[in-house]
Amino acid sequence: MLQIYNTLTRQKEPFKPIVPGEIHMYVCGPTVYNYIHIGNARSAIAFDTIRRYFEYRGYKVNYVSNFTDVDDKIIKAAHESNETPSELSQRFIDAFMEDTKAVGIEPGTTNPRASQMIPEIVDFIQDLIDKGYAYESDGDVYYRARKFAKYGELSHQNIDELEQGASQHVSDEETDRKEDPIDFALWKAAKPGEVSWDTPWGAGRPGWHIECSVMSTTLLGNTIDIHGGGQDLEFPHHENEIAQSEAKTGQTFANYWMHNGFVTIGDDDQKMSKSLGNFITVHDIIKTVDPMVLRFFMASTQYRRPIRYSEANLQDAENNLNRLKIAQTNLQYRQANAADGADEDVQDQLTALQERFIAEMDDDINVQNGLTVVYDLAKLMNEYANRDVVYAVTITDLLDTFNAWLQIFGVTFQKPQLLDQDVEDLIHQRDLARENKDFARSDAIRDELAEQGILLEDTPQGTRWRRA
Incomplete structure (x- = not known):
């Protein structure tokens, strides 16, 4: 049974979706004022991996991840770069989509932006005001946190501790506008020259x-x-x-809360963040590191655990990824001379591995234990590739399972470009297939070569080829 660790209850719980077979999932996205660093990418990769596993298990996932494109940091950065906030945020949204695509992150079902939902935001806030959960003060609107009886349950903090912490981090000016130090802003009055929208409480x-x-x-x-x-x-x-949400709707906001661990860096395992200035952007790192290596490195640690970034750990990820690629290549090579049928013993071993993989991954998406099973499958593939006789059905089943598991981790291997000798060998195999009237095999080789950009021309003097 699939179990998820719920931050709200601090325990693993059986996962039961509201609608059988479907999952509605919301993941907080970036504030787009700079390129994403690998600490930000950790969250995107972790939840992309989780999403992919849900889909592997047969769920239809409606996955929403937002862009915050209205923010103090955006306004400041836009002023410094002599852009409008919308121009700056669009530039970094484009960069985000490009960088995340490179590391195999699928776009959300929807990627909404704050600036596109201002009417809905205004209506939501007005509803909270009408219900007595919010109030206007000098053009700002604040939420009465103390009025919400469950405030602090997710983070397991009591209201007195929160009040003490809030009083230390709020300016006197803002304190004067608030009824209570722990109240938080729903709407901020615009300063001169700032981007703004008109509302009942002012711009x-x-x-x-x-x-x-x-x-x-x-x-x-x-x-x-x-x-x-x-x-x-x-x-x-x-x-x-x-x-905010439960005060407005009177309903539970989310049934499960999932939070990923940090990326740390340096001998003291310091959290990577823009505020500390110790970050490395995805945009820069994939200029020198294979994006699939970065993806595999980030996806190889269970989402709740921290990841320690280092050159050595990246190299380990690359070595492990190469092991998997070699196993795939070895078995693909044997497809050309596979016998019809299946090897029942290997099929049974594959079934046992499939059951193990699901059992490990169903335990709160435990990718580290899941990868142990992937490596065991790679070992079985290498052993099978070395047998004198191999069977086509078994090879297909091994490769299909292997590729499905790699897809969960967001990994795809590019087919290597065929060398001239490889082309000559395949053409020879095609000639033999034609002599034996095995036209299906002959056509398959032609198609395989065409995918690699190799064009064939049959002549009375034999088959000629050229690169497209």
């Missing part, structure tokens, strides 16, 4: 927390199956999302 822009509540409930419904993000979002962002 301004949304606070950070409100946008995710609005996007999630608008696009996925009042209650979703899974809400995900980095551990650093647990408080205050996700705590505030729960308070």
Whole structure:
């Protein structure tokens, strides 16, 4: 049975979707004012891997991940680069999509932007005001956190501790506008020259927390199956999302909360972040490192555990990935001379591996244990490739399973370009197939060569070939 660790309850729970066979999943996306660093990418890769495993298990996943394109950091960066906030955010959204595609991250079913949902945000805030959960103060709108009885449950903090912490991080000016230090902003009054929208409370822009509540409930419904993000979002962002959403709808916001661990760097395992200045962007690293190596490195650690970034760990990932690629290549090579039928003993071994893989991955997406099974399958593939007689059905089943598992980890291997001798060998095999009237095999070789950009021309003097 598939089990998920729920941050809210601090325990693993059997996963039961609201609608059988479907999953509604919301994952907090980036604030787009710079290229994403690999700490940001960890969350995107972790939840992409989780999504892919759900799909492998037969679920239809409605996956929403947002872009925060209205924010103090965006306004500041746009001013420094002499762009409008929308120009800057679009530039980094494009970069995000390009960089994440390179490391095998699938786009969300929907990737909404805060600036595109202003009317919905305004209506949501007005509803909270009408219900007494929010109030306007000098053009700002704040949420009455103390009014929400469950405030602090997700992060397991009590209200007194939160009040003490809030009072130390809020300016006197903002304190004067608030009824309570722990209240948080839903809407911010615009400063001169800032991007803004007109509302009943004056010109301004949304606070950070409100946008995710609005996007999630608008696009996925009042209650979703899974809400995900980095551990650093647990408080205050996700705590505030729960308070806003449940105060408005009167329903549970998310049934399962999943949070990924940090990426650390250096001898002291310091968290990687822009604020600490110790980050490495995906945009830069994939200029020198194979994107599939970076993807495999990030996807090889169970999502709740921290990842230690180092050149040595990247090299280990590359070595392990090469082992898997060699196993695939070895078995693919034997397809050309495979006998009809199946090898029952190997089929039984494959079935046992498939059952093990699901059992390991069903345990809170335990990719490390799952990869142990992948390596065992690679070992079986190498052993089978060395047998004198191999069977076509078994080779196909081994490769199909292997490729399906690699897809979960977001890994794809590019076919190596055929060398001239490889082309000559395949043409020889095709000639033999034609002599034996095995036209299916002959056509298959022609198609294989065509995929590699090799064009064949049959002449009275024999087959000639050229690269397209």
